[in-house]
Amino acid sequence: MQSKLGKILVVDDEKDIIQIVKYNLELNGYEVEIAENGVDAISKAKSFKPDLILLDIMMPHKDGIQTCIELRANSEYDDTLIIFLTAKSDEQSEIKGLELGADDYISKPIKPKLLVSRIHSAFRRLSKDDGKIISFPNLEINRERFLVKHNGVEVMLPRKEFELFSLLASKPGRVFLRNEILEKVWGSEVIVGDRTIDVHVRKIRQKLNADFIHTVKGVGYKFEI
Amino acid sequence: MQSKLGKILVVDDEKDIIQIVKYNLELNGYEVEIAENGVDAISKAKSFKPDLILLDIMMPHKDGIQTCIELRANSEYDDTLIIFLTAKSDEQSEIKGLELGADDYISKPIKPKLLVSRIHSAFRRLSKDDGKIISFPNLEINRERFLVKHNGVEVMLPRKEFELFSLLASKPGRVFLRNEILEKVWGSEVIVGDRTIDVHVRKIRQKLNADFIHTVKGVGYKFEI
DNA sequence: TAACGAGATTACGAAATTGTTAAGTTAGCT
DNA sequence: AGCTAACTTAACAATTTCGTAATCTCGTTA
Known part of the structure; x- marks a missing residue:
């Protein structure tokens, strides 16, 4: 039997x-x-430590959306994939789900082959993700060289800016809450003021002179090309 | 029994x-x-740490090409030989395979003697290849003789300086964190002050009078021509 | 429409990090 | 012991990065 x-x-x-x-x-x-x-999911997640959670949206005792929010608020599950599973072919909730930090979305009725292939590819993406280079058509973020290349031009970002930018870019489309950003870029002990993130975001936008970083008012920021 | x-x-x-x-x-x-x-191969590679991987191209659950790509993306396997093994006498895939970082290519049906001899020679190449010399257009670092030749001029660097320089040059472009440098050049037990690395870097820059070493503030140093 | 909330901008001083120089230390040689 | 080269450290200068306050902007709400 295989592992x-x-x-x-x-x-x-x-x-x-x-x-x-x-x-x-x-x-x-x-x-x-x-x-x-x-x-139940939250408690099982704690003990089972899954690599991926397939989460139905409509459920009694805390729906999938809420569950996702709570999971994503806990940095213990940063590397856990979340895929919504739902009967709603409702696009609204798809968008909402993905912005909340879900990694994919599968609609019911479930077709086993499709399900398995989506899950395979989610895992593939995950394992690739320790990658040193994040790349998009005209943008490349090289974590090994601490360099951002935009339209062929290499731009050097100072440490915080680089870390912030590569954090956001690590999950394009996903909204990072301000808290989350603080936690990951600054660490949990450091306390900085409210405007600090904004200022860094501004500097990144300026240096790349492009709008890869989008503001989601009242929530946080997300990276999108 | 031989080792x-x-x-x-x-x-x-x-x-x-x-x-x-x-x-x-x-x-x-x-x-x-x-x-x-x-x-399975990727997971076995992780635990077994092979010197060489004989990889069939056509397989279920991730084919050989894809597997090769993923292995080569991980610098942990930089020194691992990969040889494709396949029934396809298809030249297309041979070229593709070699471009992807495979080191050789053996076609089925397998002839045991041929297989063994190809593998022997692959290992021979590898053992030669732990190259004592790192070279660039106008710069050559000879690890055997502790010599650096820059624009034809031989420069002798003292041990620490040489080790630091050749460490950085071993992966051009890659940023080495200060910790990493300390760990590899000084070893984990030795504790030296904050400015030690800087001083050595300064001396190297001075002796070669060129800026091969670039500072990445708040992070570390990298070598780049 | 005024007040408000959230973010964007700006400029500036503090803090952190690196560069530089020169003065110790140590180990090996003669 | 005296000398020298290799290493370290210390002290201070030079730079760069960071964080904050003050002020704008803009859309929303009362």
Whole structure:
């Protein structure tokens, strides 16, 4: 028997769905744990430490959105993938879900092959992510060289700016809360004022003279090309 | 029994082939581990730390090409040889494979003697290649003689300076953190003051009178021509 | 429309980091 | 012991980066 490819926590209130999903994932070499609602999910996540959480949106006892918010607020799950699983083909919630830090979105009814392939590729993305280089069509962020190359021009950013920028760029489209940014770039002990992040963001925008960083009022910032 | 010549990870989805290859390699003094697909290969590579990976191209669960790409993306395997093993006599894939960082290419059906001799010579190349000389257009660093030749002029650097310089030059462009430098040049036990590295850097810059070493404030130093 | 909330800008001083020089230290040689 | 080269350290200068306060801007709300 091959070693497990990864641990997945499946959260859904419908037992039929759980069974189908669990069966297919296990068949493909994943280790699966289940939870029936958000409250349960959070507690199982704590003990099971999954690499990926498949999260239904509509559930009693804390819905998927809320659960996602709470998970993402805890830096312990920074490296945990979250994929929403939902019957709503509602685009609103898709956007909302992804902005909240989910990594993908799969609609019901579930097609096993599709499910497995999406999960495979999510894992692939994750494992690639320790990569030293984040690249986009006209932008490349090289963590090894501490260099940003924009339209062929190399730009040197000072440490904080670089860290902030590469944090945001590490998950394009995902909104980072101001707290989260402070936590990751400045660390939990350091306390800096309210405007500090803004000022750094401004300097980055200025130096790259482009708007890769988008403001989400009242929430935080996100990177998007 | 002689000591092992080297560790080889054999990756193929056909068990017959694995058996033939494994048998022949072990007969010739190599230590062999096996994997049946790309995913498995990557995980085995991590734990087994092979010197050479024999990689089949066509496999389920991540093909050889993809596996090679992922391995080569990780600098941990910079010194690992990769040899493709495939039934395709297709030249396209040969070129593609070699471009991706593979070191050789062996076609099926496998002839044991040929296989072993190709592997022997791959190892021979590797052992030669732990190169004592790092060279650039107008700069040559000879690790064997502790000599740096810049624009034809030989410069003798004292030990620490030489080690520091050749460490940085071993990965041009890559930023070495101050910690990293201390760890590798001075060792983990020795504790030296804050300015020690700077002073050495200064002396190197002075003696070569050129700016191969660039400062990345708040981070470290990097070598760049 | 005035008041308000959130972010954007700016400029500036404090803090952190590196550069430079010169003066110790140490180890090996003669 | 005396000498020398290699290393370290100390002290201070030079730079760069960072954080903050003060002031704007803009959209929203009462």
